[in-house]
Amino acid sequence: MAPPHSRLAGALALLLTVLPLKAAANGRMPGANDVVFDPSDPQHSLLRATFGVLQSFDSGKSWQWLCEQSIGTSGVVADPPIAILSDGTIVVLPPTGGALLSRDAGCSWRHAAPPLSAERGVDLTLDPSDPAHLLVLTSTLDDVDDAGFGTYRNLLIETRDSGRAWRVLASLPTDFEAETVEIAPSDRARIYLSGTASTNPRLGIVLCSEDGGASWTRRTLDLPAGTGSLLISAVDHRLADRLWLRAPGRGDTLGLLPTRLYVSDDKGQSARIIASTRRGMLGFALSPDGTQLAYGGPSDGLYVGPSDGSAELAHVSSSGVRCLRWHESETLYACGTEPTDSFSLGISHDRGASFDTLYALALTCPQACAAGPTAMLCQEAWQPVASFIGASQHMCVASGTGRDLDAGAVSVSGRAGTGGGRSVGAAAAVSGSFGVKASAPDASGCSCQAAGAARVRSCIALSFWLALSTLLCVRHGRRRGSS
Secondary structure, three states: OOOHHHHHHHHHHHHHHHOOOOOOOOOOOOOEEEEEEOOOOOOOEEEEEOOEEEEEOOOOOOEEEEEHHHHOOOOOOOOOOEEEOOOOOEEEOOOOOOOEEEOOOOOOOEEOOOOHHHOOEEEEEEEOOEEEEEEEEEEEEEEEOOOOOEEEEEEEEEEOOOOOOOEEEEEOOOOEEEEEEEEEOOEEEEEEEEEEEOOEEEEEEEEEEOOOOOOOEEEEEEOOOOOEOOEEEEEOOOOOOOEEEEEOEOOOOOOOOOEEEEEEOOOOOOOEEEEEEOOOOOEEEEOOOOOEEEEEEOOOEEEEEEOOOOOOOEEEEOOOOOEEEEEEOOEEEEEOOOOOOOOOEEEEOOOOOOOEEEEOHHHEEEOOOOOOHHHHHHHHHHHHHHHHHOOOHHHHHHOOOOOOOOOOOOEEOOOOOOOOOEEOOOOOOOOOOOOOOEOOOOOOOOOEOOOOHHHHHHHHHHHHHHHHHHHHHHHHHHHHHHO
16 A cells, blocks of 8 residues: 555645646745734734735734735745834835835835845844834845855844935844844844854854944854754843744745754853754744743644743644734734634734634735736736635625725725824725635635635645645655654
8 A cells, every 4th residue: 555645645646637726926825924013003914924915904803915926925935024114114025135115005115225225135123112213134145155155245234214214234244144133122232133154054143232233242053953044033021131042944934844942041152942843933922021932833833831941831722833923911923824723813812722813814805006016916916816715805895994896995094193094095906806705714714605616626725735735744754754
């Protein structure tokens, strides 16, 4: 008898031959993998997905979709860093380099001015005390020597006026590939950077500045086999010397490789392992008081416990975690994995023991924008995306946003305290009815009640991608087991 993974591969191959399946343009299973909140408008949040970006202007009651073509991620496996600044400006670091900025809720985008425009942005972080102040970390391959080792142009670039002007804050050493940046919430002059040595990806590097980027102290961390990246997950809200770091598999965007979680109490000079996952640790969150942390991944579920590692962290949920945010003291957000989870973004008020659905794929609606490049690109992309994820045109028209995509204008809720609406377009750019009726997800996790074959294709497509991810995990496990 053929082994189980061979039989699964055969079944998937058969599915591919009989179904016109279409994933996101980058080929990944549809889902969400990060959520960020507007520092000035509590009703506005952004959800990064494998098929674009979703926005809510009503505290998660409805979600509006912007296509990946509009932010430069179509056709590539990339999860671009994203942020919302104090005036509502959205900043995205596309894999093509530079930065994209939108000041009209994503309906139009422009490239950031030099010196950021020519660099490859890898991470960004808001100043906790001033959300108009954004740091962008860039790491651009500059040269490759005869031995095949790269030299990187590593820069820390900042804006202090919500993206209107940019300047280089620090030119960094060139012998490592930079990956993450964080500002200590209790000391805005304390900045941490992380990455790995260009000659040895298992040598982690932490740079620490205590004077706002004028000078840096370098520390190293030996990483275990099977890793190759070093990410700063958080800096303690009260103790600027304490930080948490993750060591995942290099380039493991699917979350297939084990990850170690470290804590350092001395600015990165030393670190100890406090947790690990069998597969990818795609989510990490620190409670606002700094005493608790949460971590998890698609295969390992969710763990919560003391942030200092003084006790074992408890497994509280089997959700397929793809992101975590601890927004308020008892409010934990998690990106789940549909269809095994009922949500792509859930909210928990009991530290992860249970989640309410805040967003599911079938609740996606296209954002209506005035005629322009974004409207044109997203109009073309909407129908295949909607068909694949089971989204409903009729549900969008009936939603609380008041958008009739066949007829007219859209005005979404304004910024807190402004007394007015944020206009995102004079006319809807996406129109037409696609013959899909929305309903709550059923027991299988499929949520579109499309007529006939459309529902079958959507549900089988989602099941296909889940099975494919499982197959990859099985085959990867066999390779590691035989190495």
